[in-house]
Structures are given as C-alpha cells and as structure tokens.
Amino acid sequence: MTELLKVHGSQNQFFILDQTTLDKPLTDAELQALAPKITNPQTGLLGGADGILVVNQPTKAGALAQMRVINADGSEASMCGNGLRTVARYLAEKFDQDEFQVDTRDANLLVRRQPDFAPGVPAFAVEISPVRFNKEALPFDNLGHERLLDTLVPEFIPGLRFTSIAVPNPHLISFVSAAELADNVLGVLGERLNGQNPYFPDGVNVNFAQILNENELFVRTFERGVGFTNACGTGMSATSLAFALTHPELAHFDVPMTIYNPGGMVKTIVHHQADHYWIELVGNATFTHHVTVDEAELHQASFADAQTHATGEETAYEKFVADLPHVNDLQIGK
Numbered sequence: 001m002t003e004l005l006k007v008h009g010s011q012n013q014f015f016i017l018d019q020t021t022l023d024k025p026l027t028d029a030e031l032q033a034l035a036p037k038i039t040n041p042q043t044g045l046l047g048g049a050d051g052i053l054v055v056n057q058p059t060k061a062g063a064l065a066q067m068r069v070i071n072a073d074g075s076e077a078s079m080c081g082n083g084l085r086t087v088a089r090y091l092a093e094k095f096d097q098d099e100f101q102v103d104t105r106d107a108n109l110l111v112r113r114q115p116d117f118a119p120g121v122p123a124f125a126v127e128i129s130p131v132r133f134n135k136e137a138l139p140f141d142n143l144g145h146e147r148l149l150d151t152l153v154p155e156f157i158p159g160l161r162f163t164s165i166a167v168p169n170p171h172l173i174s175f176v177s178a179a180e181l182a183d184n185v186l187g188v189l190g191e192r193l194n195g196q197n198p199y200f201p202d203g204v205n206v207n208f209a210q211i212l213n214e215n216e217l218f219v220r221t222f223e224r225g226v227g228f229t230n231a232c233g234t235g236m237s238a239t240s241l242a243f244a245l246t247h248p249e250l251a252h253f254d255v256p257m258t259i260y261n262p263g264g265m266v267k268t269i270v271h272h273q274a275d276h277y278w279i280e281l282v283g284n285a286t287f288t289h290h291v292t293v294d295e296a297e298l299h300q301a302s303f304a305d306a307q308t309h310a311t312g313e314e315t316a317y318e319k320f321v322a323d324l325p326h327v328n329d330l331q332i333g334k
C-alpha cells in the first residue's frame, strides 16, 4: 500500500506523491494520466485538487529531494510556490530538518520552517527563483514588445496595463480596481491566453491584483493548466515583485508584504541585488488528509479503493482565515 497526502497552501490544494516510497515509480505517462482523474472536482479524490506534487530523489547536489509539479490537466510546470511550502513541511518531518534545499526544475531552492501562522497552522518560507523578464524565459509573440512592464496591451484588455515575469513559471500581472478584480474579465482573459492564441503558445498564469495599502495586495489568479485557484504562490510572488517595480512609492524591497487571496493570506519579501531578484514566500503548509491506496491502482490512474483519513488541521486553518480582513470581501471559490 502507498500513502499520499492531501495538502494545501492558501487552499491551493495538491496531492503529494513521494515516488521514493513506491516499489516502482509512476512513469511520466502514468502521472499525466493520473493527474486529471485524481484532481477532478466531481469525480476525483476528496473533492479533487489543483495538481500533484511529485517527490523524487534529488538530481542536483545539495538538495534533500526533488519536487516536480503536475498541473490538473497533466501538464508539468517548473515551479509551484504554495506547493513547495507543503513539500518543504513533508520533507522537514520525513528527515527531521528545518532548513534545506529542494531540487526544482531550474534551481535548488532554500526552504525554512517558520513560526506557526496561527495556532495549528504550520508555516514555511520558500525561495522563489530564478526570476527572469526576457522573452526566452517567458515566450510571447505578436505584441511588439521585448517584455511587458506596466505596458498597455489593448490586444488583451483595452485600458489595462500588464507586466510579464517568469519565476521561473510564466506570469502576467495587472493592477486593477476592486470591480475589475471581482469581474469575470480575468477568467475570460485566462481562458483566452491558455487556449489557441497568437500570444502565449505555452499558456501563462494570469494575476489580477487590487492595491489595498502600502505593501498590501489582494491577488486573484487564473492558473495555466488548472483555471481559477484559491491562490497561486508563484503568482503572488511575481505580483509582489511587479508591485515593487511599478509602484515604488507603495511597495518596498526587503520589507514584508501582506498578500490576501481567496484562500487566505501569505507574506512575501522581494529582494534584489543589482538586477538579480528573488522572492521569499511565507505561508501555511496544511495537511488535510492521509490517503492509503494500492500502488498497482495508482499505476492504472485508479484510486477507487483508497482509504482517506482527515488530519483535523483544516479546522485550525479555517479559523485563521475567518479572522483575516479582506478575504471574506471577495468570496470566490475555485
């Protein structure tokens, strides 16, 4: 039998599959077959999820383990900020270490246990890096720009300004009004730029942010390979950097920013030395369920006989969110 964990960071929900515990790791094809089935909100396991976080032996020296990110549609992403916090907690408990590096596609990233965000709400800080602005990192075509930095792009939405940043997965960011944030214009643009389109051949995560105050945002994200999620860690991190770059009077480097989202709240700290940028993302790492399933079933993308057991942590997380300002203003579930 094999154990999976159902987890979330800011209610961005995942299954963690530690391939090192299997007799035979799932192949890439098997992972791509399993993801859409187990994450399906109607027919998936435990109400579905936004993807699978796959743990393997490290491929880079210095890392404790590797994390791969499989989106709900089976596509693979280079990074997942909310997911990395939950994998960091899983590895911290597995290896009894509180600070180490995790091997992600483009870099070993430093992760560190943090004080609980609230009673019963464990928290981790994770490095979001590498950060790139060029078209090699974030391929887009037919816009007549080498990069987007608070750029008017009438081809997307007339009147809105956009910034493009890869962290290293691709993000498009626009600072909008409360009305635009709640409107479905984000969903329409997200669907468009992740379908057949002349601009983003590989799709892109689209983030709308409302500026609440100095160093304080509300961010809503339409994710590549998933759709609307309750939060996107790399999205909130990229948006924090865009905030510091485009609104220097309101957003400061090396100072914690508070980022609200439909699933809760995280802190980000944007750092730079010359033109090298990186972001610290600090937030919850909640384990909601233990799942026991026959390994042979997983290879067949089946989980019909899975046994699930709630950890009880969700109650503490929901109390944490209930006490937050702003989050309940914009009730947008996944």
Ligand SMILES: N[C@H](CCC[C@H](N)C(=O)O)C(=O)O
Pocket (backbone or CB within 6 Å): 012, 050, 069, 071, 076, 077, 078, 079, 080, 081, 082, 083, 169, 170, 205, 223, 224, 225, 226, 231, 232, 233, 234, 235
């Ligand atoms: N959908 C994203 C990957 C997951 C990122 C998100 N869940 C996060 O917390 O950063 C992409 O295809 O780039």
